Amino acid sequence: MAAASALVSRKLPRLLSLGRRMLNDPAEAEDVAQETLIRTWKQAPTWVAGKARIDTWMHRVALNLCYDRLRRRKDNVSPDEVEIIDETDGPSVQLEQAQTASALQKALAQLPERQRTAITLNYFQEMSNIEAAATMGVSIEALESLLARARRTLRVLMSEQTEIPGKTGVKR
Incomplete structure (x- = not known):
């Protein structure tokens, strides 16, 4: 549990940021980050150290999930909905x-x-x-x-x- 907690605290902010930038939707970004962490947890027993960096793999998973969501969208999020102040x-x-x-x-x-x-x-x-x-x-x-x-x-x-x-x- 400590390892899972450490992984979530270290990786969640960057996964959320990636999802927000790619999807322009905080709720979808949270879903992508959560799904990425779940997939990481499920794959942990088969992980081979040295084959690939966990960061790279997690970002690839998150990116693929973002692509899937973008493909399913019928309309784009309006830039007016994004507020950075x-x-x-x-x-x-x-x-x-x-x-x-x-x-x-x-x-x-x-x-x-x-x-x-x-x-x-x-x-x-x-x-x-x-x-x-x-x-x-x-x-x-x-x-x-x-x-x-x-x-x-x-x-x-x-x-x-x-x-x-x-x-x-x-x-x-």
Whole structure:
């Protein structure tokens, strides 16, 4: 029981974070994290140390569960439902942060699934390129290519979302 408790306390926050970023739904993220932990517990007796890192395996399971849920969805979560506010800042800073978070969420939702996954694992899950590549089952070069394409696309999408209509080159 102590080992299970330690595993949950160490891994749950990152699994929840991955689920939230991929699914934009805290309840679904909790379901994914819980299912990942259950599968880990069930597979524990057959685990072979040294064959793969438990972190990589757990993130792969969570990622696959997220993909399954995304495939089953008929409609996307509206970026308006995502609210990220830092209460220590003033209202104008909060508004700007909320607008930036909303624009980023919209831009991330427009990325192809593999690019969004690469960005999520690398930036939001703070995985190294090696860990993210292993989690996605691709080479490091393929991951770096996905990241480069995703960054370029995000740059364009973010700049398009911050332009004032009718005025070229003017940003809000």
